[in-house]
Amino acid sequence: MNKFIICLLAFTLLSLPSQSQKVSLPDSIYSGKQGGLHVQGVVVDKANAYVYFSFTDRLVKTDLSGKLIGSVTGFVGHLGDLAITDDGKIYGSLEYKNDAIGKGIHKELGVKTSNEDGFYIAIFDGSRIVRPDMNAEKEDVLRTVYIREAVTDYAAKVKDGHEERPHRFACSGIDGVAFAPAMGSSQGTRKFLYVAYGVYGDTARTDNDHQVILKYDVSDWDRYAQKLSQDSLHHSGPEKPLEKYFVKTGSTRYGIQNLAYDPSTGNLFAAVYRGAKAHFPNYDLFVIDGKKKPTEGYITSDNKRVKVKTLSLLEAGPKDPATGIRGWNFKWGATGLCPLGDGSFYISHNSKDKDGQQQCTLYKYKWTGDNQRPFILMK
Template sequence: MLSRSKNRAIVPVVMLFGMTLGGVGFSGAEAREAAGLADLPLTQNGGTWDAGHVQGIAVDRVNGFIYYSFTDLLAKYDFEGNLVGTLVGWTGHLGDLALNPANGKLYGSLEYKADEAFYIAVIDVAGVDRIGMSAATSPLFQTVHLAEVGRDYAADMDGNGRFDGNIAETLDHRYGASGIDGVAFGPRFGSHDGPQRLTVGYGIYSHTGRSDNDHQVLLQYDVSEWDDLARPLVESAPHRSGPEHTDGKYFVRTGNTTYGIQNLAYDADSNRWFMGVYDGRKSHYPNYLMFAFDADARPTLGDLVGVPAADGNGWEQGLLLPLAEDGLHDPATGIRGWNQKSDVGLEPVGDGLFYLAVNSGTRGSQTANIILMRWTGKADQPFVPVMASTSR
């Protein structure tokens, strides 16, 4: 799912491979040490693969690894840029990635629309240590089914007595749900501490002929007992083992997007959640590329504007999270956000630092570059490359 370009200012992720500090040339290691970031690579390339485009990244700062999801391939690199291993062997769509700090396992969204099966892949990445490992035969790759997502995806919303399937312009799919993509670990919404929960963001069809697809949908789960629910992936017989209910369902009114939350991230330094999206298609919205909300913002029950209530009177009610009060501001809608590319890799790593990814290539030769960025908070340039911020 690739984004379309628009005639407007978009903040790119600038790739800096020839670095200087104070006008003096440095090697990569010297530059990291001078910036006080000796353990983090300033840039990295995720390899070139016969796979889908990069969907998300995850960084294990403790053990020194970076993971890349290329839709139907997982690549593991160390901080020095050495390829450690790959995992392959599924035909579904592996999306965004998140490391669980409690067990060191990697969690990723995995969807099979034709089977109405939406999973979290739980990968024991400590065992990914060679090229071409098969998810189908490895005990390292387990899956947990999310029933709530399946119910919303397969909902008959136009009342014709049937679900019209995986068609972007159909009026079916509750909230325009197209599946799942963004995933991240963080606290329960309304707090910046407490037990970590897995948060899962819906994909949302951008259908311009409906009004019920202008919110981002977020589910939170306590995954502490998911070991009992996880099952091997058998594509010929999709299982339905997983939590029957969520630990919370929330909505953020961002206006239209194309395929909803592509990348989701929680930054513990700023106590803030970030959502990277592909721009929407409804012209009356600003169609920003990145949105944020604060962890301490308490969810409040309110109208999901544009989503008709089941009884036909007014709007459906839901737990709403307010957008952060900074960034660009659209006076007509009140929506705030940034025109920052953050749709294929957005990963906080502490100390106000983030990795952002850029995808390039075609089928058969997809690649990804990541760069270490520092958060500025500026509306027109929320991130700057680390070396640019240390070479003053």
């Protein structure tokens, strides 16, 4: 009898799912209809089998079948791209500003324009998101950290030829976020948070042809993180990033929308809204070579030649003969680009239904790097 019980217990334990077992990821995941503001970023928590969608004024949590688990609402700013830490915390870019984007969001939400510009990283505890419409300010589901460097560049005025223009480096705020090792290091080292600027695509400017990416060590960010108060924006955050990098891509519309680290290649993927300057190739997708160390270079800002640290685009994909810039034409990715670690990605296909409701379906793609078809749909 004792042997029977022991065998039964052993069989039961072996039958239970373990943390080490791989989660089966479906070929597609539908977000459901989510109001009037479009999806900005997505991330998958493979360890716990959840998906998080940023829909500008809300964070939506579903299971892998698309069933709604919970949401965080009440944002009157712009919640953008998402990234996830190894311990399951969800990081997202969060902007409060009074430019065309900010005013458009306020109009859609029917709220007053905010009096202060502020850029933050919102840090969500996904385990606390357990029901729909949890309030971003009143419930204990997130903390925010102030990104002072971006606010300073956004507020600055610079010379561009004979014109004075707002926003150093054409900074429109922050959007793309990703966790990745130090550029040029081995893939096994600790990860840092990379935060990409939004960059205005003004075709009359000559100082907006680089992407700007800040690097942070978030291991001590508990000392900065504060609850969100949208009526009284706090300024608690690091004085400076560890590094500030520049990547020449040509102009884009609002910079890197989705920044994503792919462990299988060791590279950073950057999806953008294509720019409009005729002398650039205006690709939709760029890949930053994670194996190459940053190098010293020069850019022009405020009519001055400025020494900066630059990152390299991957030597792959179509190459523009006039500028030497490499990238890809690919329709999707700017509203959600999530590497799964094995060379496959979830990529957002966003749409609006006839009633004006925004929605998103994630489709699983395989990265090929091919000039014409950089991603192929998996079935």
